[in-house]
Amino acid sequence: MGMHEFQIIQSYFTSPPLRADLGVGDDCALFRVTQGHQCAVTSDMLVAGRHFFWDVDARTLGHKALAVNLSDLAAMGAEPLGFTLSLALPAVSEAWLADFSGGLLNLAREFNCDLIGGDTTKSVASLEHNGLVINITAFGQVPAGAAIRRDGARVGDDVWVSGTLGDAACALALLLRERSGEVLSVAEALALTALRPRLECPMPRVALGAALRGVASSMLDLSDGLAGDVRHVLQASNADVEIDCDALPLSSPLKNLNLEQECPLWHAWRDALTGGDDYELCFTAPVTQRDVLAALSIHVGVPLTRVGRVVEREGEAPNVLWRSENSPEGLVHMSEWRGYNHFS
Amino acid sequence: MGMHEFQIIQSYFTSPPLRADLGVGDDCALFRVTQGHQCAVTSDMLVAGRHFFWDVDARTLGHKALAVNLSDLAAMGAEPLGFTLSLALPAVSEAWLADFSGGLLNLAREFNCDLIGGDTTKSVASLEHNGLVINITAFGQVPAGAAIRRDGARVGDDVWVSGTLGDAACALALLLRERSGEVLSVAEALALTALRPRLECPMPRVALGAALRGVASSMLDLSDGLAGDVRHVLQASNADVEIDCDALPLSSPLKNLNLEQECPLWHAWRDALTGGDDYELCFTAPVTQRDVLAALSIHVGVPLTRVGRVVEREGEAPNVLWRSENSPEGLVHMSEWRGYNHFS
CATH class of the missing domain: 3.90.650.10 (PurM-like C-terminal domain)
Structure with missing residues (x-):
């Protein structure tokens, strides 16, 4: 790979926040939840060889990694606000990083959802295991008490x-x-x-x-x-x-x-x-x-x-x-x- | 391992939320940010063989995985609210899970910080790589405008x-x-x-x-x-x-x-x-x-x-x-x- 963690984040995973108060680059990101709203949180971990093929197109992988989390927000009736991305990276190329972040950030823009932080680390890989692990935690907001939970179904519905x-x-x-x-x-x-x-x-x-x-x-x-x-x-x-x-x-x-x-x-x-x-x-x-x-x-x-x-x-x-x-x-x-x- | 994902979450990673509105078990967790506050978020990924020894004591590992995230919240002047945990697990024992979650949840209780969601998946492991990956995303709150950022140092300070x-x-x-x-x-x-x-x-x-x-x-x-x-x-x-x-x-x-x-x-x-x-x-x-x-x-x-x-x-x-x-x-x-x- 050759690129340092900070370079990778700066080159591929930093875009000016659309709505967050503070994005990538400090100890924490900062965002606001509209008054009278609750914050909704969900998290998904994707492991190469288990959740996707080693050689899947990086652009679609970036898209899907975020999409599955936005789908969880949708399932509560929540509006997306932002997400963090953690990557354990094998020796991937800059072309791979460009495609992956492209697919990811395109979808993020479509839903007005900021990449506000995360972590990038080198993974431990072996011949039969390329070691790529992706974790996204997504945040949204929903008017207090209006989230659509799993426990509200009534007989006759x-x-x-x-x-x-x-x-x-x-x-x-x-x-x-x-x-x-x-x-x-x-x-x-x-x-x-x-x-x-x-x-x-x-x-x-x-x-x-x-x-x-x-x-x-x-x-x-x-x-x-x-x-x-x-x-x-x-x-x-x-x-x-x-x-x-x-x-x-x-x-x-x-x-x-x-x-x-x-x-x-x-x-x-x-x-x-x-x-x-x-x-x-x-x-x-x-x-x-x-x-x-x-x-x-x-x-x-x-x-x-x-x-x-x-x-x-x-x-x-x-x-x-x-x-x-x-x-x-x-x-x-x-x-x-x-x-x-x-x-x- | 033998245990199903839902069993693992239920047995080791579900504790009644202290302050969150909705914890583990739905598409998203729900929590409130006090009026006039911003939400602070940080995320850290730990990979076995890179960030910790394969055989490190599971209790201290659980403690440290959360501690490094709470330290990031502390560095913004934020008060912890909750966190999500994603685990890619190799074939670990129930004793390991009990120790890991014990160390983790003890520290969480000490800081009044709820484990409110996450993801558990089987990892892809090989002989030289046991495949354990831990990701924690922690969030807290800080009065709006009061977060202590990295960009505020003045000459003479x-x-x-x-x-x-x-x-x-x-x-x-x-x-x-x-x-x-x-x-x-x-x-x-x-x-x-x-x-x-x-x-x-x-x-x-x-x-x-x-x-x-x-x-x-x-x-x-x-x-x-x-x-x-x-x-x-x-x-x-x-x-x-x-x-x-x-x-x-x-x-x-x-x-x-x-x-x-x-x-x-x-x-x-x-x-x-x-x-x-x-x-x-x-x-x-x-x-x-x-x-x-x-x-x-x-x-x-x-x-x-x-x-x-x-x-x-x-x-x-x-x-x-x-x-x-x-x-x-x-x-x-x-x-x-x-x-x-x-x-x-």
């Missing part, structure tokens, strides 16, 4: 999701096959091209999250798949949920790939329900809010889909009932596709 | 330091020799026992930092040695500085070790000036504040020592003039001890 589900999971599965040397079919290659940005450049639903304050009763962002993530809401809200699989919002590329491969639709559901990296919002809202949500969806420009409803807790542990008109008994058994590999 | 300097550096040098198989002399072994807590369990000068608001004109914490760190103040404040080496505060164990080994005093100065990990505060203050500082030192219970003064900038780059009555020309040349190894 609708369950909603934004955008489409399963795109990133499908892209990842195709990418893994391609990297292992397999030749993809034309349909698969087309699907990968269409869906890859959903895996590598997710756009956090910040405006939607803020617009849902006072409308949604509970919310989280989908990072590990709806099937698992919705249980966090149920756990916090002490309820169960019914999901209508026929209603799950699927993108055209994902649906088309299933049709081409003559797979039953639930192969796409598996991506939509158990795949990670959606970074869509999942929220509950009273039935009385349906008209408001229809208008809000158009205003924010993000499709919203009603996929289920909150029901009374039956047992000890949170339970999700998966329904489908296309299934003989009207019920889908998750175990049917657990462990099934669509692409093998 | 005194330069002060808290506590004693060089203890951690001396302990580290002795420890490295011991680990390499050398047998320490009795004097050295005694010095190591006395100074080791200064290396492994530094106590951040939080109360002192806050008490210096309105008194100090600039401040930072000493993590890389006074000789290097003071240049950050000079850079930001556009000034030079004269340091009186004879005035440097040295602990008895450090002085005694030098006497026993019949080393000239400047061997101890080298530790005091170029060694890291002091976590003392270095600040400037107008001459008119000397009496206030004498009283404040007694009130807070931390020794303060006047070690120099701020002078007009002479050249382009910041310059430090090292003075000593014991030196023939009254000047000490840093280059004399650059690269010199006290212990070899």
